[in-house]
Amino acid sequence: QLQLQESGPGLVKPSETLSLTCTVSADSISSNAYYWGWIRQPPGKGLEWIGGIHYGGTTYYNPSLKSRVTISVDTSNNQFSLKLSSVTAADTAVYYCARHVSTAVMGNAFDIWGQGTMVTVSS
């Protein structure tokens, strides 16, 4: 069964770059049917889409974060990664990676999610 697992530092200093990796297991990241995305949730608040990537390299980002976000894919290790630069306390959140399926059968949705990882921005 497909599983996604986020990993990375739980504490990042203000103005530095947040870096997270999502490892995909039990299935290949290299499928035309899927994109791979990042979503975050500040404590006590709702969900915010950050961006996503296709294994071929096509990316799409939330316009409000685009200037600070880079998402990349490593097909050899079945992973994709998030980098968010110049972080502030407002970037403190649980960060989720998720599979974005886009097919006629399964529609267009985030159908599989990682468990999430808490990242705190503080000096």
Next chain:
Amino acid sequence: QSVLTQPPSASGTPGQRVTISCSGSSSNIGSETVNWYQQLPGTAPKLLIYSNNQRPSGVPDRFSGSKSGTSASLAIGGLQSEDEADYYCAAWDDSLNGWVFGGGTKLTVL
């Protein structure tokens, strides 16, 4: 301020039917399909409804979705205590060229 608008809270007693609304615009709900996610306390969101009214395998038929114009709704019938969770609607936005979420509705089972 979320692009999609949901009521912050909803409640019902066991066995009741509850409906949660989600309001958007022509660039998202009006032209794209709507998904609903359930987030139980302390866990990751789970896909509950996709393509407006389709249930993934394993989701009980007590959960149903509908869409009309620029609004969508999630209905939960035969409410159970384990349905107590946050519910989020989501859709692709053609103007923003990205995903937008509702602010979430906290469902309390009284």
